[in-house]
Amino acid sequence: MKWKGRRQSGNLEDRRGTSATGKVVAGGGIIAVVIIILQLFGGETGQTIAPILEQINQQQSQSASSSQRELTADEIEIGNFVATVLADTEDVWHQVFQQHNLGAYKEPKMILFTQQVTSACGMASSAVGPFYCPGDQKVYMDLVFFNELHTRFGAQKGDFAIAYVTAHEIGHHVQTLLGTSQKVRQLQRNSSKAEGNKLSVALELQADFYAGLWAHHNQQYLEEGDIEEALSAAKAVGDDAIQKRMQGHVVPDSFTHGTSAQRMEWFLKGYRTGDMRNHDTFAVLIN
Numbered sequence: 001m002k003w004k005g006r007r008q009s010g011n012l013e014d015r016r017g018t019s020a021t022g023k024v025v026a027g028g029g030i031i032a033v034v035i036i037i038l039q040l041f042g043g044e045t046g047q048t049i050a051p052i053l054e055q056i057n058q059q060q061s062q063s064a065s066s067s068q069r070e071l072t073a074d075e076i077e078i079g080n081f082v083a084t085v086l087a088d089t090e091d092v093w094h095q096v097f098q099q100h101n102l103g104a105y106k107e108p109k110m111i112l113f114t115q116q117v118t119s120a121c122g123m124a125s126s127a128v129g130p131f132y133c134p135g136d137q138k139v140y141m142d143l144v145f146f147n148e149l150h151t152r153f154g155a156q157k158g159d160f161a162i163a164y165v166t167a168h169e170i171g172h173h174v175q176t177l178l179g180t181s182q183k184v185r186q187l188q189r190n191s192s193k194a195e196g197n198k199l200s201v202a203l204e205l206q207a208d209f210y211a212g213l214w215a216h217h218n219q220q221y222l223e224e225g226d227i228e229e230a231l232s233a234a235k236a237v238g239d240d241a242i243q244k245r246m247q248g249h250v251v252p253d254s255f256t257h258g259t260s261a262q263r264m265e266w267f268l269k270g271y272r273t274g275d276m277r278n279h280d281t282f283a284v285l286i287n
Contacts, residue, residue, distance in 0.1 A: 001085075001160050002221045008083035009090060014112045016079070016143075017071055078143055078162070079112060085163045086110050089170045092217040100276050108173040109138040110166075117142075130165050132172040134181060139169040153245065155236035156229050160222075164211055164230035164267070171210030175203065194253050201239075202281040204257040205266040208234060209279050212270025227271065234263040 071079070090107050097105040111117060116125045120135030130141040143162070150157045175181045184203050188196040215222065215230065235241060238260025243250045257263070269278060 001081075001163055001223055001226055003081055003084040003159075006084050006221075007087045008080060009086035009107075009110070011090070011107050012079075012083045012086055012110045012112065014071075014079050015117070016075060016112050016114045017069055018114070075143075078159075081159055082110070082112065082141070082143070082162065082166060085166045086170075088218050088221065089167060089214055092214050093170070093174060095217065096213070096276055102178065106137070106177060108132075108170065109136075111138055111140045113140060113142055114144070115142070130169055132169045132176075134172075134176045137173060137176065139166070139173070141166070141169070149233060149236060153236040153242070156232035158225065158229035160226040160229040161233040163226075164215075164233050167211035167214040168207045170214070171207030172203075174210055175206065180206070197254065197256050198286055199282075200256040201258045201262070202285045205262055205285070206279055206281040208258070208263050208266040209270040209281065212267040212272075213274055213276065213279075215267075215271045216274030230267060231264050234267050235260040238263050 090105075093105045097103060111119075114126070116123060117140050118124075119133040119138065119140055121131075121133040124131065124140065126142040126144055128140075129145050130139065132139050146162055146165075149155045149161060155161055172181065181203065184199050188199055191199065211230070215227065237257065239255035239257050240250045240252075240259045243254075258266075266281060
């Protein structure tokens with residue numbers, strides 16, 4: 001992706017120079033594994049992640065401390081890249097909201113962190129992966145996740161995988177602004193677990209569609225291979241791919257984010273059409 005020398009968002013806060021050094025259960029236990037399976041980048045955190053984070057908070061040590069360090073040149077560069085991608089999402093969504101009379105687009109904040117972070121949804125460790133918290137309308141991301149995405153889950157290495165994940169999380173912010181996330185939570189309260197999972201899948205695939213829509217409107221900055229990197233990341237984080245890798249078999253009724261094929265399909269639909277009117281994953285997936 002062509003990004004150097006372009007506008008960077010002022011809505012990014014980089015906390016990577018500060019790292020916590022207390023005991024955090026999610027740092028490497030069974031809770032972390034569960035979170036990875038259920039919440040690998042993204043999700044309507046107010047509905048699915050907050051209870052898990054509350055459990056983590058109850059088990060945390062109260063003696064956590066923090067340390068400061070200088071960021072490396074590579075860390076500074078990737079931070080600048082993310083700030084540029086965030087700026088691009090701001091430009092695109094301001095334009096889309098205006099074109100479709102959706103009201104004013106409210107820009108979210110993004111927090112880059114290391115190891116653990118406190119959000120309005122609770123305390124989270126890096127094991128959660130990138131996530132959006134509707135309580136404070138912020139995206140939280142530990143960039144170490146992308147090494148895991150490549151080495152552990154088999155995604156292609158490249159900067160556009162980061163761009164895709166960022167755009168997906170911003171998609172959850174769009175859903176919050178449009179009231180979609182709130183409607184899904186209300187429906188899930190009166191649904192069976194299987195029905196609630198289907199609603200969650202539709203919500204996640206819509207965020208993938210929004211990521212593709214963003215890429216469509218940002219084509220002037222794309223380079224050869226960028227879309228393939230995004231599709232590789234989408235494939236790697238499909239529920240079926242994760243379950244097969246983590247437990248050796250898949251349980252479709254437990255899917256919360258969609259299969260690899262679905263995630264790639266809806267990203268491509270957004271990318272190829274660039275049309276907000278094609279965003280209704282619920283009409284397609286919910287019978």
